[in-house]
Each structure stands twice: as structure tokens, then as C-alpha cells.
Amino acid sequence: MNSRTLKRISSVRLKARSELKPEEWEQHHYYYDQNVVSCFKNQIERIDARNITREEFIEKYERPAKPVIIQHLIDDWPAFEKWTVEKLGRKYRNQRFKVGEDDDGKSVKLKMKYFLDYASNNHDDSPLYLFESSFGEHPKKKRLIDDYDVPEYFTEDLFQLVGEHRRPPYRWWCIGPQRSGTGIHIDPLGTSAWNALISGHKRWCIFPPSTPRELLKPTSSDSPKNKDEGITWFKVIYPRTQLSSWPKQYPCLEAVQYPGEVIFVPGGYWHVVLNMDLTVAVTQNFCSSVNFPTVWTRVVRSRPKMSKKFLERLKRRRPDLARLTEKIDVNGDTGPRSDTSSSSSSSSSADSSPDSTDESDTESKPTGNHQRSFEKGDESVVKKIRVSEQQ
Ligand SMILES: O=C(O)CCC(=O)C(=O)O
Numbered sequence: 001m002n003s004r005t006l007k008r009i010s011s012v013r014l015k016a017r018s019e020l021k022p023e024e025w026e027q028h029h030y031y032y033d034q035n036v037v038s039c040f041k042n043q044i045e046r047i048d049a050r051n052i053t054r055e056e057f058i059e060k061y062e063r064p065a066k067p068v069i070i071q072h073l074i075d076d077w078p079a080f081e082k083w084t085v086e087k088l089g090r091k092y093r094n095q096r097f098k099v100g101e102d103d104d105g106k107s108v109k110l111k112m113k114y115f116l117d118y119a120s121n122n123h124d125d126s127p128l129y130l131f132e133s134s135f136g137e138h139p140k141k142k143r144l145i146d147d148y149d150v151p152e153y154f155t156e157d158l159f160q161l162v163g164e165h166r167r168p169p170y171r172w173w174c175i176g177p178q179r180s181g182t183g184i185h186i187d188p189l190g191t192s193a194w195n196a197l198i199s200g201h202k203r204w205c206i207f208p209p210s211t212p213r214e215l216l217k218p219t220s221s222d223s224p225k226n227k228d229e230g231i232t233w234f235k236v237i238y239p240r241t242q243l244s245s246w247p248k249q250y251p252c253l254e255a256v257q258y259p260g261e262v263i264f265v266p267g268g269y270w271h272v273v274l275n276m277d278l279t280v281a282v283t284q285n286f287c288s289s290v291n292f293p294t295v296w297t298r299v300v301r302s303r304p305k306m307s308k309k310f311l312e313r314l315k316r317r318r319p320d321l322a323r324l325t326e327k328i329d330v331n332g333d334t335g336p337r338s339d340t341s342s343s344s345s346s347s348s349s350a351d352s353s354p355d356s357t358d359e360s361d362t363e364s365k366p367t368g369n370h371q372r373s374f375e376k377g378d379e380s381v382v383k384k385i386r387v388s389e390q391q
């Protein structure tokens, strides 16, 4: 690493992971372990988008909630030419991108030129991960939007109805150094996701929604300072999933995602990701008419203000779904929540108080050393909630 880079990285490391002393970033020597960044499993079904229409995809995969890797869905994206490390380093050289959050929930940012130097020249156990959700609102970074299109299978996007400024964050542009990743989690608000890989390789494990969190989540005794990191999961939990004693009803689906492939993660599924080499990807979460009943329940419970606006817009634009909300029992069980704190099963005050603000939201998108929140505008809110959840 260049000495300027090192200087910037030292300061960013301290802000993004205040619990780690400088020497603790490399304490496990994972850099020297080739095993964790290798994978020969291929347990997630693959399909070729050239032979499957949107309607077929919805009936065969989205409705039955089947995880699947889709080939040839994004072959025409300009991103394959535009998002090479060289070109990104030139076009966005001095733009600052989010690589983490500080203890107050504020974004920690780093210029592209420093991040790319760090990404290819660090020995960290779980390196910083560039995970940017607000590129759409930024004069220069918003040029990234021109380089991809939402794939045709995923074009229904009901949160669009509440407006760009009111909807929860929904798209993330990601550059992951080797060994960086996303700890085990369920995506927020019952949303499903697609994740499109432009370059590099991602190792995925996916588990059914019914898998008990106690089986899947590393604890502080497994790894006192790194329990939420993707690599920690692969070191600590993954080996257990491969034993004959692992419960058969919670199968581990493991696969490598290759460049050009899009993975579909249905709402409610647990998933964990490790970047096997330097990756560039874009991912979006969505509410469609298929996952609408679950998402609606979650929105009413944790974003009461947004749910009112959502219903108002649905009445005008999707009266069928507006009528459907009357039949949904929002107090019923919708399976595991998306929060990651092991102690938290309590519901937010929003559940019972219609006047409470959306700030009581407990649905965040927390992963590894980057916490992706589903809150817009005030990132500190999420941190506040996460703290209060753990009390
Ligand atoms: O590519 C990754 O790191 C996984 C991202 C993910 O699961 C998420 O953003 O929810």
C-alpha cells in the first residue's frame, strides 16, 4: 500500500471498527488461508435466462421462493466494460464511497483511489467492504446508474410507489476485496433480493427461513470481536454445517457465483457471502406482488408512517393489493425477523402504537463490518435502535 493510502486506511479502520486495535486487523492470519476462499460446491440450481420468460421465472422460482443462479440475464449491461478496476479508478478517483459506519452510525467514507489500492494490497482478516447505497442521489456517483438496468425478472418494484425520498434504501453498489463479505442475515422488511456479479467470485451459503438463528449465528465466544463478519461464519459455523450431525431439515445450499451471474435470494432466507477475490457487484432489494403480503406486515409493524403512504398510493395504482391488505393479519407470524441481534425478539413499539414514528424501526440491513440500514436520511437512528434492542 502507498503511504498516503496507509495513512487514510489507518484513520478509517479506527472509525469503522473502533473495537479493533491496529494489529488486531490481521490477528487470525486468514490472509494465509487459501481454503476459505476456495469452494467446489455447486448446490444452488442454475438457469439460463435465454430460455425462461419473466412469467415462467415468477411461477417457477419467485412464487415457490426457490433460490437460483441465473445466467445470461445481464449480458448486455455496459457495466462489464465500465466497471473494471482501471476504469473505476480513473472515473471515480476522488469520489468518496461508504466503507463502513462509525459508532454513531455515521457513514465512514474513503476516496476510490485509496480504496482500490487497499483492496488489492491488504492482509486484513476481514477487509473493509465498499458498500454504497446512496449513489443515486450524488451528482457524480449517479453515473453508475447508466451502466446497468434492473433485470426483466425483477422489474416489479412496489416501493417505488412511495417515492424515491420516502422509500427505504434499496440498491447497493459493492466492491469487495478478497476475504471481505457479509455475515449471516435475513434481508430487511421481508424483501427479496437479486445480486449481479460483474467481476470476481462470491461464495454463498443459503439456509431456509425456518433455520433457528442460534444454529447459524456466531457468538462472542466463537469470536469476540469478529462475530458478524462473513469470514468468521465460514471459519466457525460452516464446518458444523458439513457434519452428519447437522439437522437435515436445515440444508446448507452452497455455491460459487461467477461473473455475469445473478443470484435470486427469496425473502426470509438466511444467507452469508464471502468474496473469494476482488469482486464488483450491484444488488437490489424489492417488494413485488409475490412477496407483498409478508413485506406489508413488516412495513406496518416497523414503518407505520411509510405504511400509510404506501397504502394511499396502492389504492390509486394497485387497488387489488390495497384490498388485499384488509385480509392480511399483521399480527400473525411472518417467520424470523431480519435483525441480527441474537437477543432481540421483542417487537418494536410501532407494533401497537399507530402514532409512533418510523424511527422505531427495527428492520435494518446489518452485515459484517458494514451495516446496511433500511433507514433513509438519518443513519444514526439505526444505531440508536440497535443499541436499544440489545438492552
Ligand atoms: O454480496 C454480498 O456481500 C451480499 C450482499 C447481501 O446479502 C445484502 O446486501 O443483503
Ligand SMILES: [Fe+2]
Pocket (backbone or CB within 6 Å): 185, 186, 187, 193, 271
Ligand atoms: Fe442480504
